[in-house]
Amino acid sequence: MKNENAIELQEVHKSFGTTKIILGVSLEIREGERHAIIGPNGAGKSTLFNLISGRYEVSAGRILLHGADITNQAPYEINRQGLSRSFQVTNIFHNMSVYENVRCGVVWSAGYRYSFWHRVGGLQDVRRRAEEVMERIGLARRRNVLAGTLTYAEQRELEIGVTIAGGASVVLLDEPTAGMSRTETAQAVELIRSVTEGRTLVMVEHDMGVIFNLADRISVLVYGEVLATGTPEEIRANPAVQEAYLGALHKEAANA
């Protein structure tokens, strides 16, 4: 039987010292869906991303990628199996140009590994792929600009570009629109929609507009546990979610 889950978390726990952050999360992310993880601050959303992508080791439980166990593998091993992630705080190569940043995301997946006998400028497949990614993220005109001198929104776009450059089948985006203006956010949503076409997307996001616009399914994480998983309509209608999270947001909005 074909495994339909891109990612599967089985009773995953994570604690730092005596502080328990993730308390037994089980989650199934289906192949090809856009899945959003929401929850109040401190719910453990970023920690969950760090566990899936191999940045942290899990304290207990299992994580499967396309049915294969990736629990506690190193980030590069998980990446080679087709999972790529972005970061909440922009994490790019600041001293390299846009083109070189994207190329860094391409070389491994193009099969050149640690080669010291290929001239990187002469690799046509790598170059084509990098050009294509730069077109898609709309930074082709900025190809020779140092990443560190890009505007914030451009850096966020590059962050997504580096993440998808390797052609990963599962993409994890950690708050891709954080700190963006309304127009920038709208552009980012379209960008995310287009670049994750035909892939599985998992995203942490705070902007409800972005989530209800993009996500096929939503999981609500509260204090290290999944409160509910379902379509945007189901989540909106779920009284427990309203109580725990959306209600709190509404209250915040009302107070503001």
Added chain:
Amino acid sequence: MKYEPLNLGRWILWGATALLFLAAPHVFTGGFALTMLTQMGTLIIFALSYNMLLGQGGMLSFGHAVYSGLGAYATVHVLNFAGKGLFTIPVPLLPLVGGAAGLVFGVLFGYVTTRRAGTTFALISLGIGEMVFACVLMFPGFFGGEAGVSTNRVAGAPFLGLTFGPALQVYYLVALWCFLCMAAMFALTHTPLGRMANAVRDNPERAEFVGYNTQHVRFLQLVLSSFFAGVSGALSCINFEIVSAENVSAIRSGGVLLATFIGGVPFFFGPIIGAVVFIFFVVALSGFTKAWLLYLGLFFVLMVVYAPGGIASLVLMQLQLIRAGRWRELVVPCALAALAALLALAGVIGLVEMVYRLSEQGASTVLQLSGLSFDARSAPPWFVFAAVLAAGLASLRVTTRRVGERWGAIQLELQARAA
């Protein structure tokens, strides 16, 4: 659209370098110049290989002489065996022996050192350096103890009529290998590994999330670097015909760090400049004054504080001005600053030389400095040089501020025009 036009400037630069290597011993004639040039060639390879770690891979090593030194030991023994007629190996290929030895020890020690980056890497490299130095003294049978192992490079049959007895032939051998290694190391910076070494240096975490094992990248980079270090060790063995514990010592490791930093860590060609300047200090200046090491240290500190990009960064700043056609505006301020620097330098030299002369037992306390004669035991010269130094420093403060202001203004204008 053509993405990589033929880089004409680069070809001209490499061609000019080759010509320079060919012509140098005929421009700077004399045995002393030849000695210096040969040592410069050897150190250029060593410093470039060191910068594969520090500049390109972000690995601060305090034990790089281990690889060049052990490469030199391997070479000296192979050369001695060849001398006894056990086998024949052409002298021009000996650097490959040194390189292979460097590579083997790179694999061995690199496996340990490159497991971590940053401070831990630096400390382990220091430890391995000390360990190897101790081992060299512990096994005098193989390493020759303090005195070292000597050899004769003219062993065996001449290669294509070359005996490598004359210093000029050795120079050209070093120059050839230096050129080859420069080209090879430059090419390496343009490979996937070379680029990922930069990526791992700048942002190891991100590199892991695009599929690269940072430990593996550091390891391969170090192994390749130690190959070139070994080549330079072999060349120094051929040149000096002796290899001793000094070759693997922390002094050597520190020396190459100094040379590389002075030249400019962020730039590929920085260590080349650094090696030339360093040899100038070590070989030429040491003939004039006993205080050369102090001057070198002072120069190093000044570079670290005021020009962390090394001499190369200063050169590139000038090139930028020349390209923009704005260099004329800085000629006068720079000349004034240079005069002030010379004044301060005169003060420093006077004071330092007097201190050294007084510390020397049995030496005359009368100094001759550029035609002036004075006694270090009398007070007036101390006051004069202290005053000169103070005046130099004060005027340096004023003049460099003007250079900085002018430079900043030009930078702003250029940026405004570019935007």
